[in-house]
Structures are given as C-alpha cells and as structure tokens.
Amino acid sequence: MWQILKNRFKQGHxxxxxxxxxxxxxxxxxxxxxxxxxxxxxxLFNEGAEQVQYSTEYRMAASKREDLILDPNERKLVSALDxxxxxxxxxxxxxxxxxxxxCNGCDSEIQALGNVVFDLARFGIEFVASPRHADGLLIxxxxxxxxxxxxxxxxxxxxxxxxxxxxxxxxISGGPFTGSPQTRNGVEGLIPIDxxxxxxxxxxxxxxxxxxxxxxxxxxxxxxH
Amino acid sequence: xPNRKLTVRNDQSWELDRVPLLEEEIFRKRIIEEVRSGGRxxxxxxxxxxxxxxxxxxxxxxxxxxxxxxxSFKVQKDAPFFKSLTPELPQAQAxxxxxxxxxxxxxxxxxxxxxxxxxxxxxxxxxxxxxEEIHELAVGPVHAGIIEPGHFRFQCHGEKILNLEIQxxxxxxxxETMMQEVLPERRMLLAESIAGDTVIGHALAYCGAMExxxxxxxxxxxxxxxxxxxxxxxxxxxxxxxxxxxxxxxFLPAAAYFGRLRGEFLNLLMELTGNRYGRxxxxxGGVLFDMDATMIDGFRRHLLKAQDQIREVCTLFFTKPSxxxxxxxxxxxxxxxxxxxxxxxxxxxxxxxxxxxxxxxAYGMYxxxxxxxxxxxxxxxxxxxxxxxxxxxxxxxxxxxxxxxxPKGDLLRPPGPLKDRSMxxxxxxxxxGEIIHVAVTGARSQIARYKIKDPSFNNWMAVSLAVxxxxxxxFPLCNKSFNLSYAGHDx
Numbered sequence: 001m002w003q004i005l006k007n008r009f010k011q012g013h014x015x016x017x018x019x020x021x022x023x024x025x026x027x028x029x030x031x032x033x034x035x036x037x038x039x040x041x042x043x044l045f046n047e048g049a050e051q052v053q054y055s056t057e058y059r060m061a062a063s064k065r066e067d068l069i070l071d072p073n074e075r076k077l078v079s080a081l082d083x084x085x086x087x088x089x090x091x092x093x094x095x096x097x098x099x100x101x102x103c104n105g106c107d108s109e110i111q112a113l114g115n116v117v118f119d120l121a122r123f124g125i126e127f128v129a130s131p132r133h134a135d136g137l138l139i140x141x142x143x144x145x146x147x148x149x150x151x152x153x154x155x156x157x158x159x160x161x162x163x164x165x166x167x168x169x170x171x172i173s174g175g176p177f178t179g180s181p182q183t184r185n186g187v188e189g190l191i192p193i194d195x196x197x198x199x200x201x202x203x204x205x206x207x208x209x210x211x212x213x214x215x216x217x218x219x220x221x222x223x224x225h
Numbered sequence: 226x227p228n229r230k231l232t233v234r235n236d237q238s239w240e241l242d243r244v245p246l247l248e249e250e251i252f253r254k255r256i257i258e259e260v261r262s263g264g265r266x267x268x269x270x271x272x273x274x275x276x277x278x279x280x281x282x283x284x285x286x287x288x289x290x291x292x293x294x295x296x297s298f299k300v301q302k303d304a305p306f307f308k309s310l311t312p313e314l315p316q317a318q319a320x321x322x323x324x325x326x327x328x329x330x331x332x333x334x335x336x337x338x339x340x341x342x343x344x345x346x347x348x349x350x351x352x353x354x355x356x357e358e359i360h361e362l363a364v365g366p367v368h369a370g371i372i373e374p375g376h377f378r379f380q381c382h383g384e385k386i387l388n389l390e391i392q393x394x395x396x397x398x399x400x401e402t403m404m405q406e407v408l409p410e411r412r413m414l415l416a417e418s419i420a421g422d423t424v425i426g427h428a429l430a431y432c433g434a435m436e437x438x439x440x441x442x443x444x445x446x447x448x449x450x451x452x453x454x455x456x457x458x459x460x461x462x463x464x465x466x467x468x469x470x471x472x473x474x475x476f477l478p479a480a481a482y483f484g485r486l487r488g489e490f491l492n493l494l495m496e497l498t499g500n501r502y503g504r505x506x507x508x509x510g511g512v513l514f515d516m517d518a519t520m521i522d523g524f525r526r527h528l529l530k531a532q533d534q535i536r537e538v539c540t541l542f543f544t545k546p547s548x549x550x551x552x553x554x555x556x557x558x559x560x561x562x563x564x565x566x567x568x569x570x571x572x573x574x575x576x577x578x579x580x581x582x583x584x585x586x587a588y589g590m591y592x593x594x595x596x597x598x599x600x601x602x603x604x605x606x607x608x609x610x611x612x613x614x615x616x617x618x619x620x621x622x623x624x625x626x627x628x629x630x631x632p633k634g635d636l637l638r639p640p641g642p643l644k645d646r647s648m649x650x651x652x653x654x655x656x657x658g659e660i661i662h663v664a665v666t667g668a669r670s671q672i673a674r675y676k677i678k679d680p681s682f683n684n685w686m687a688v689s690l691a692v693x694x695x696x697x698x699x700f701p702l703c704n705k706s707f708n709l710s711y712a713g714h715d716x
Binding site for chain 2: 007011044045047098099101103105108109112131142145147154177181182183200201
C-alpha cells in the first residue's frame with residue numbers, strides 16, 4: 001500500500017495540457033504536408049514520397065473527402081455537428097472501434113488515446129464494447145473482403161442517429177493496400193462517413209483534434225499558425 | 226548433389242538451382258530426422274511454378290548450432306497431393322494448411338485441414354464437444370476491446386475451457402501477392418504495414434532480403450541505427466504489454482505507468498524517424514535518418530530515466546501477492562509443447578527454450594554486440610511477463626552500450642539490381658519473435674515469390690493450448706500474455 005502511494009507520488013500528474021496548450025512535436029515529425037495538391041487521404045506520410053514536404057502541424061482531420069486535398073489558398077476545417085446532434089453527443093460520445101484489416105497501427109494509436117497522457121475520457125468520449133451501446137463507429141483498415149460483412153452488421157447494430165469516423169489512410173482510401181483484390185480500398189461507398197482522420201497512423205492528437213472538432217469542443221478551432 | 230542438403234545462413238542469398246530437389250519420400254524422411262535430432266521447422270512454404278507444378282521448400286533450424294538447412298521437393302500438377310507431415314510433426318500443421326490454400330497441393334492425412342485465411346461458412350468446421358452441460362462460446366470477429374478481428378470458439382464445461390479453436394483470416398489483405406506485383410518503393414511501404422506494431426522488424430527483414438539479393442553491404446553506422454530502432458520497438462511493446470497485463474488484472478497504478486512508458490519509447494522513435502512506429506526509417510541499403518551527438522545524448526538521458534522507472538514499476542508489479550496470484554500457474558506452455566509445436570520468441574523463452582535469432586542466427590549489429598538471452602522456466606503468464614521485464618532491461622543496456630561508441634559510415638548505400646533466379650533469406654528477432662522473409666527472384670530483377678512469416682504464425686496455437694483446462698475468465702489474461710498479431714498472421 002505505501003509502496004503504491006509512494007510510486008503514485010513520484011509519478012506525478014502526467015496528462016498533457018492539450019487543448020489549452022499547443023503541443024510540441026519533434027522536428028522530424030511528418031504532419032500536414034506543405035506541398036499543395038497533396039491528397040492527405042491517400043498519403044502514407046512517408047519520407048521521399050514524390051518530393052512531398054511535411055510540416056509539424058498535427059491538425060489534419062476533415063469533414064469531407066475533398067477537403068483532404070490540400071488547397072494552397074484555404075484551410076478547410078472540420079465542421080461541427082448540427083445543434084441537434086451536438087446536444088446529443090457533445091458532452092458524451094460513446095464509440096465502437098472496428099478494425100477492418102488495419103495493420104494494428106491505427107488501433108494502437110486509438111488505444112493510446114486512453115492512456116494517462118491523452119486521457120480521452122476527460123472529454124466525455126469513451127469506447128464501448130457493444131455497437132448497441134455506441135453513438136458511432138471508428139473504423140480502421142482498408143475493409144478486407146473477410147471483414148466487410150462483420151463491419152456492415154456492426155454498423156447496422158448501432159442505433160440511429162449515428163456517426164462514422166474513418167481513421168487512417170487505409171480506411172479512407174485503401175492506403176498501401178490500394179488495388180488489392182482482397183480489400184475494398186476503404187470504407188467509402190460502403191457506409192456514409194462523417195469525419196476523415198488521415199495519417200499512417202495518425203498521431204493520437206490528430207485523432208483527438210478531429211473528434212473535438214466534430215463535437216464543436218475546440219474554442220478557436222483552426223486559426224492558422 | 227540431389228541427396229545433399231543446402232546449408233544456408235541468415236541474410237544470405239543463393240541461386241535457386243543450388244537448392245536440392247529431393248524425392249518426396251526422401252524429403253519427408255530427412256525433415257523428420259532433422260526435427261527428431263533437435264531441429265525445428267522454421268519455414269515450410271510453396272513456390273508455384275509456371276507449368277502448374279508446385280515446389281515446396283522447408284527451412285530447418287538447428288538453433289543451438291546456429292545452422293539452417295534447406296530442402297525442397299516437387300508436387301506435380303496432375304497428382305496434386307503429398308503426404309502430410311503433421312501427424313508426425315505437429316509443428317507443420319499451419320504451414321501445411323497455408324500451402325493447401327496457396328496452391329493445389331493437398332497434404333493427405335492432415336488431421337484438421339481447414340481454411341487458414343479463407344472465409345469459413347459460419348458454424349461449420351469447428352471441433353465440438355458433446356455431453357450434458359457442455360456449452361459453446363463464440364467470440365468475434367468484432368471483439369469487445371480496441372483489437373484486431375478474429376474468431377474464437379470455446380467448448381466449455383461450466384467455467385472450464387475444454388477446447389479453444391481460433392479462426393483467423395479476417396485481416397487478410399493479400400500482401401504476399403502484392404509484393405510480387407508492385408514497384409520496389411511500394412514493396413517497402415507494404416513491408417512496413419504487415420504488422421503496424423512491428424514496423425521496424427518487418428522492414429528490416431525485407432531490407433535484409435533485398436540487400437543480399439543485390440549484394441549490398443550496409444555500413445556499420447546504419448546497422449547500429451537499425452539496432453537502435455529495433456530495440457526501441459521492443460521496449461515500447463514490452464512495456465505496453467506489461468501495462469495491458471496490469472490492466473487486465475485490475476492493477477491500475479502499474480497499468481497507467483507502463484502505458485506512459487510505452488508512449489515515451491514511441492516518442493523516442495518519433496524523434497528519430499518522424500513517426501511513432503518508425504515508418505520511413507529502414508530502406509534497402511541503410512536508413513534514412515541519422516543521430517547527431519545532441520540526439521544521442523538526449524536519448525541516453527531518457528533511457529537512464531526509463532531504466533529507473535521500469536525497475537520501480539516492475540518492482541511494484543512483480544512483488545504484489547494479489548498480482549502474483551493472478552499470473553502464476555495460469556496459461557502454462559511447457560518446454561515440451563514449445564518443441565513439439567515450434568513456438569518462438571518470448572513464448573519459447575518463457576518456457577526455458579533458448580531461441581533468439583539475435584543470438585542463434587546473429588545479423589547486423591548483433592554480430593558485434595552480444596545480447597544475453599533472457600529465460601524463465603515455468604511457461605505461465607508470470608514467466609511471459611517476466612521475460613518482458615528482463616528483455617526490456619537488456620535492450621536498454623544494449624542501447625546505452627551502442628551510444629557509447631556509435632560506428633561511422635554512410636547512412637544509405639543504394640542497392641543495385643536483384644540477382645536473377647535466386648533465393649534470399651532474412652531472419653529478424655522482432656519483439657514477438659522470429660520474423661522470416663524469403664524472396665525468390667525470376668528473370669530481370671522480378672520478385673517471383675515473396676514469403677512472409679510473422680512469429681504469430683507459429684504461436685497462435687500456443688494460445689489455444691495455454692487456455693485448455695483454464696477458466697473462461699482467464700482467457701483475456703492468457704491472450705494478452707502472448708499478444709499475437711492478427712494482421713501478421715493473416716498477411
């Protein structure tokens with residue numbers, strides 16, 4: 001008992017100050033690309049990809065698929081849910097995560113959101129075990145042929161109204177598996193998507209920023225830096 | 226020549242013609258002899274040929290003698306079957322099911338020849354226990370937590386598990402076929418996406434195969450940097466696993482501290498590579514990023530701090546009677562089981578079987594920096610947790626030792642074209658165990674066959690065996706103590 005308390009005291013408070021404080025990323029972090037015309041929905045954020053240059057900006061989520069294509073003149077924002085939906089989900093959102101063929105990278109980052117550093121629960125967002133208890137789905141992976149049916153069934157089991165969030169390059173466009181006959185190149189066309197979170201995998205804060213943007217919980221959502 | 230075996234080494238390539246092509250009977254006899262004399266089937270796979278025949282290759286590892294031997298035989302198109310090895314050598318079971326799925330050759334006499342990755346019709350093909358008060362429990366593919374999909378079928382008597390059958394394949398993305406069809410740059414990205422928690426491990430295995438096929442020698446500096454990334458990956462996952470185990474038994478202080486430590490190792494990888502999982506770091510010929518003196522110094526300070534903290538949290542975790550009573554004598558995998566079923570990685574080492582590619586078939590930096598093997602005896606959840614702690618300590622020691630004297634050299638030496646009609650072997654000790662990549666080339670640098678084996682492929686059977694006789698409620702804990710990859714298995 002004393003040992004646990006001593007440890008607790010030594011560990012201290014570790015939760016990050018996001019969103020009050022702007023997070024700092026290392027110089028090499030590959031965030032939002034600078035190069036205009038890049039489609040963040042297909043980008044694997046890899047080094048040396050057709051001369052794409054990256055910034056350390058972590059905010060990348062978008063509400064529409066076309067908003068993921070970088071426009072040099074305008075920065076498209078995540079639009080918050082309408083008032084009715086915000087009233088329902090704004091302060092308490094329960095999500096069911098479905099991995100539909102991801103490499104486990106995106107899922108690991110979603111899992112990391114629950115650790116003491118990001119502490120997702122402090123925003124009223126939680127992951128639930130059953131789709132019937134959920135307000136929406138968080139989907140990763142290119143949707144393999146073998147998972148298509150299970151994904152549809154899970155979607156159908158979520159009560160209306162529901163939201164769908166596609167996390168990672170695979171779920172948005174198929175990612176590195178684009179063109180494989182064993183996958184269907186992402187969620188698009190299977191079920192409607194409300195929020196796109198690009199990345200390979202997206203940083204936990206990229207996911208968090210998208211979720212809070214959707215719920216209209218970011219005060220000054222996207223001022224330019 | 227045809228009766229002799231071909232002895233090969235890790236990170237080596239050879240002309241395809243040099244692999245002995247045996248008669249099926251002789252092949253079978255040799256494999257059984259080799260395994261009975263202490264070897265194990267490291268890989269057993271098919272290379273379909275243009276004329277419809279199938280050539281089957283078996284790689285036998287004698288780990289204690291650091292030896293690898295390769296044999297092959299052919300299954301003709303018009304007689305597409307061969308005698309299954311599984312009844313004599315259970316460790317062949319998944320390999321043979323994979324072969325049956327990837328080509329026409331059918332292993333005759335396989336006791337449980339059912340799909341490995343293809344879809345099964347629901348309800349069909351599962352072993353069923355019958356009797357009063359026997360009930361069946363079906364879980365998945367969509368599980369309760371944030372994990373990958375798989376289907377688990379339990380046969381239970383009350384709370385006691387009589388049998389567990391694991392049906393995977395939901396994550397099948399067709400990576401092996403894609404590796405043969407896409408451009409080299411894309412192949413690298415695919416290799417990094419085989420299992421998202423083992424980016425460095427699989428990337429290194431791919432790079433090793435490409436480098437030996439093109440005769441490219443990586444500089445000592447690049448080798449050292451690769452070892453840094455691989456050990457950071459191991460540290461992140463091992464501490465993460467300890468956290469997940471703490472969480473599963475409801476010991477929340479340790480769950481929180483380990484969870485944070487995992488994140489800190491991932492952040493070090495991000496500082497080095499720009500990505501928390503080390504993507505875009507390993508490339509054939511070397512690595513893309515260097516470490517300067519300031520970064521090395523920063524990493525050293527971080528690791529020294531982490532070393533202290535891991536010790537503190539592990540002392541907290543491994544000394545609590547309430548923790549120990551949940552971990553000890555649960556989910557036992559004995560050393561006999563390891564030998565019989567060919568398990569690898571921490572699962573094997575937790576049962577006292579000294580199998581570690583970094584020592585047995587040393588590659589890269591591990592040829593110069595010996596890492597002591599971590600062993601435990603009891604093969605239960607406690608041992609597998611303990612292995613994670615021991616290996617975390619050794620990984621930090623190795624990194625600190627490397628940082629003392631980082632060798633010099635080029636970061637990247639672009640490899641040339643691949644040798645024609647050759648085969649390359651690359652084995653890496655990922656954090657889950659032995660990763661094997663085999664590349665076979667045709668003419669004009671084309672990849673004719675790319676075979677990937679993740680350690681999970683060997684070890685899923687261990688989960689089934691470990692929970693037999695246990696309580697249903699112990700299953701999550703047992704499963705977590707292996708933490709196998711679904712994506713790595715399903716490819």
